[in-house]
Amino acid sequence: MPGDTMIGTATVADTAPADGSHKRILLRFTKDEEKVLRRKIDRYLMPLITTLFVLAFLDRSNIGNARIAGLQESFNLSSNQFDWLLTAFYISYISFEWIGFLWNVVPAHIYVTMCLFGWGLVASLQSVTFNYWSLFILRFLLGVGEASFGPGVPMYLSFFYLRKEMGFRTGIFMSAAPLSTAFAGTVAYFITSVADHTPIDSWRVLLFVEGIPCMFMACIAWNYLPDRPSTAYFLDLKDKIIVRSRYRRRVEVEGEQVNHSNSHGFKWEEALEVLQDPKVYVTAAMFFLANIAFASMPVFLPLILRDMGYESITAQGLSAPPYLVAYVVVLLTTYISDKKKSRAEFIIFHSSISAAGYLVLALSRDTMTRYCAIFFVASGFFSVVTVVIAWTINNQSSESGKGTGMVMLNTIGQCGPLIGTRLYPESDAPYYERGMIICSLAMFIVAVLAIMLRRHLARLNAESYKEERYRLIDDEYSSPAVPSMADEDEDEYDDDEDEAGDEDVSRYEVITVAEARQLREEHGFNIEILDDEGTVDTILKNGAKLVAKKQAQKFKYML
Numbered sequence: 001m002p003g004d005t006m007i008g009t010a011t012v013a014d015t016a017p018a019d020g021s022h023k024r025i026l027l028r029f030t031k032d033e034e035k036v037l038r039r040k041i042d043r044y045l046m047p048l049i050t051t052l053f054v055l056a057f058l059d060r061s062n063i064g065n066a067r068i069a070g071l072q073e074s075f076n077l078s079s080n081q082f083d084w085l086l087t088a089f090y091i092s093y094i095s096f097e098w099i100g101f102l103w104n105v106v107p108a109h110i111y112v113t114m115c116l117f118g119w120g121l122v123a124s125l126q127s128v129t130f131n132y133w134s135l136f137i138l139r140f141l142l143g144v145g146e147a148s149f150g151p152g153v154p155m156y157l158s159f160f161y162l163r164k165e166m167g168f169r170t171g172i173f174m175s176a177a178p179l180s181t182a183f184a185g186t187v188a189y190f191i192t193s194v195a196d197h198t199p200i201d202s203w204r205v206l207l208f209v210e211g212i213p214c215m216f217m218a219c220i221a222w223n224y225l226p227d228r229p230s231t232a233y234f235l236d237l238k239d240k241i242i243v244r245s246r247y248r249r250r251v252e253v254e255g256e257q258v259n260h261s262n263s264h265g266f267k268w269e270e271a272l273e274v275l276q277d278p279k280v281y282v283t284a285a286m287f288f289l290a291n292i293a294f295a296s297m298p299v300f301l302p303l304i305l306r307d308m309g310y311e312s313i314t315a316q317g318l319s320a321p322p323y324l325v326a327y328v329v330v331l332l333t334t335y336i337s338d339k340k341k342s343r344a345e346f347i348i349f350h351s352s353i354s355a356a357g358y359l360v361l362a363l364s365r366d367t368m369t370r371y372c373a374i375f376f377v378a379s380g381f382f383s384v385v386t387v388v389i390a391w392t393i394n395n396q397s398s399e400s401g402k403g404t405g406m407v408m409l410n411t412i413g414q415c416g417p418l419i420g421t422r423l424y425p426e427s428d429a430p431y432y433e434r435g436m437i438i439c440s441l442a443m444f445i446v447a448v449l450a451i452m453l454r455r456h457l458a459r460l461n462a463e464s465y466k467e468e469r470y471r472l473i474d475d476e477y478s479s480p481a482v483p484s485m486a487d488e489d490e491d492e493y494d495d496d497e498d499e500a501g502d503e504d505v506s507r508y509e510v511i512t513v514a515e516a517r518q519l520r521e522e523h524g525f526n527i528e529i530l531d532d533e534g535t536v537d538t539i540l541k542n543g544a545k546l547v548a549k550k551q552a553q554k555f556k557y558m559l
Contacts, residue, residue: 024536025516026508027241028528034507037235037242041160044234046172048225049153052116053176055214056146058184059123060089062210063139065188066203068306074201075132079426086421088136090295090414092143097411099144103152112149113222119145120214127208151410154393160229162246163558164341167390171334174386175327177294178378181301182323184210189320237518238527245509279557280408282453283392286347287413289442289449290388293354293381295417296435300424301374304432318371322378329379330386343391344454344559347384351446354380358440362433377439384446394558395457416442457557508539 063071063085072082102111122141129135157169188206195202226232229243301319337346357376364370392405423435508530511519516529530536 024531024533025511025513026530026536026539027238027511027516027519028530029238029242029245029507029509031507034242034246037239038161038165040234040239041229041232042169044224044232045157045160045226046169048220049157050173050176052112052217052221053150053153053173054180054183055116055217056119056150057177057180058210059119059142059214060146061181062184062188062206064300065184065192066206069188069192069195069203069206070201071203074203075135077132081132083422083425085132085136085139087418088139089143089146090417090421092140093147094411094414094418096144096147097151097407097414099148100152100155100407100410102148103156107227108156109222109225109227112225113218115145115149116214116218116221119149120211120218123211123214124208126211127204127206147410151406154389155406158393162249163394164338166393167334167338167343167387168331170390170393171330171337171386174334174382174389175330177385178323178326178330178382182320182327185319185323237515237522241509241511241515241519245507248509275404275408279395279453279457280392280405281412282449283388283405284409284412286446286449286453287385287388287392287409288416289446290351290381290384291413291416292420292423292442293358293377293439294385294420296420296423296439297374297378297381300432300435304424305371322374323382325375326378326382330383333383334386334390337387337390342559343387343394344450344457346387347391347450348447350380350383350387351443351450352380354384355440355443355447358436358443362431362436362440365431381443384443391558454559457559461557461559 067082071077075081077085119142122138122145126135126138126142129138153173154166154170157173158166161169187210191206191209192202195205198205224233226234229235230240232240235243301322305318333346333350337343353376357373357380360373361370361377364373389406389409392409395405420439423438424432428434511529516531519527519529530539
């Protein structure tokens with residue numbers, strides 16, 4: 001119905017027909033059709049991104065499995081030398097975070113292909129190292145390759161999804177971390193079991209086998225990873241028009257500054273604005289503290305399990321179940337977080353249970369109790385890291401701002417592993433009380449910071465809401481050109497709800513004459529194109545009123 005519309009109106013003039021006529025044409029589509037589009041993007045994009053992140057995290061953390069597979073004995077490494085192998089990765093990972101800006105400059109399929117092939121080659125070459133320093137250099141180079149990929153993925157996903165959809169999608173690709181950790185333990189178990197019957201060192205086989213898939217996936221990324229929705233090979237013209245409508249909604253209702261075109265660039269003024277925003281540093285501090293646990297537990301868990309009394313090969317296998325559970329928990333957490341449009345309460349909850357789990361690990365001496373506590377620890381810190389990333393992306397309005405926010409989040413946050421990788425020296429075996437207590441304290445502070453940031457954002461939302469309402473009231477009484485809110489139905493369709501029965505609610509997007517012709521050729525009369533001047537005018541006016549109402553109701557920051 002004309003009264004139930006969601007349409008952008010601020011740039012109608014910009015979408016006038018290319019042939020010079022001033023006839024306004026609308027494409028009608030429904031919320032159900034938009035859901036189909038979103039699922040299509042999920043189907044083509046998320047499995048590929050998740051697979052790439054699985055490989056990245058696998059190559060990053062398999063050094064822990066290689067350690068108990070004989071690496072430490074082969075090079076006669078001390079505990080301190082092994083810690084420096086871990087530190088080498090994070091030194092380069094932190095130092096080269098700025099490469100993440102290239103997501104906004106280089107087309108994604110080219111950029112990701114170079115990243116994948118680079119770190120896959122380095123990961124495989126670790127298997128032929130001949131001493132400590134050659135392995136140290138390769139670990140450093142591996143950090144450079146992975147720094148160019150992982151930190152920029154949330155910003156890349158924001159090109160395709162609305163703010164309220166980002167939490168679950170971030171959860172899907174970040175859940176690759178616990179999945180790959182579980183996968184690493186399982187794969188390491190089988191590879192080392194087979195390699196024990198060969199003349200080649202088990203750890204060399206392990207590192208070689210786990211590095212090769214990245215180079216293969218580089219070819220897949222070149223051919224199948226889309227740069228932007230506007231050039232995605234799996235979207236037809238109607239899909240791309242719906243995407244355009246979603247972009248317009250982000251600009252007009254959510255206040256974002258987005259680039260729908262396929263152009264690439266970076267705006268330094270937006271970056272400088274983010275650098276002056278204290279919110280960025282609070283979320284970065286939370287990420288720093290959570291990363292102390294996030295980076296250390298996957299690497300040291302096989303060692304911790306071995307020191308609980310299990311054989312090395314058994315410890316490889318037992319390290320998988322906690323991360324499989326964490327994988328499911330991360331997906332559930334981010335899905336519910338998107339539905340509730342809330343981030344802080346989930347960070348508070350999961351950081352609290354993770355802190356409690358670490359206390360149990362520090363204080364308990366019962367093997368089964370300590371093993372069960374690992375499930376709570378892993379589910380907690382993986383969920384916290386994922387939701388913090390989504391929260392950072394949600395509360396930046398521009399693409400350059402999102403990129404800067406992610407660079408700051410990772411530059412500060414990835415310093416956490418520099419501490420985390422040194423929390424479990426062999427001298428603290430078998431209970432590692434000091435490392436467990438430090439991680440527990442770190443996760444507790446994360447909960448406190450989340451509470452503080454939530455209260456701060458709530459105050460900013462209240463101030464922004466009042467200012468917007470006053471502006472609308474002033475505009476209504478001072479300018480007759482602004483539609484009145486008084487006659488607007490309070491039960492007007494809310495774009496943020498997903499209630500049953502809303503699938504047939506109409507949405508409209510202005511299209512050109514050429515687009516209308518192509519749509520008719522492709523879809524015949526299975527789509528509805530409106531070109532009656534009176535009908536179009538009524539719909540655009542109703543759309544203007546709804547946009548104004550949404551602007552008044554929409555909170556600027558996600559809590």
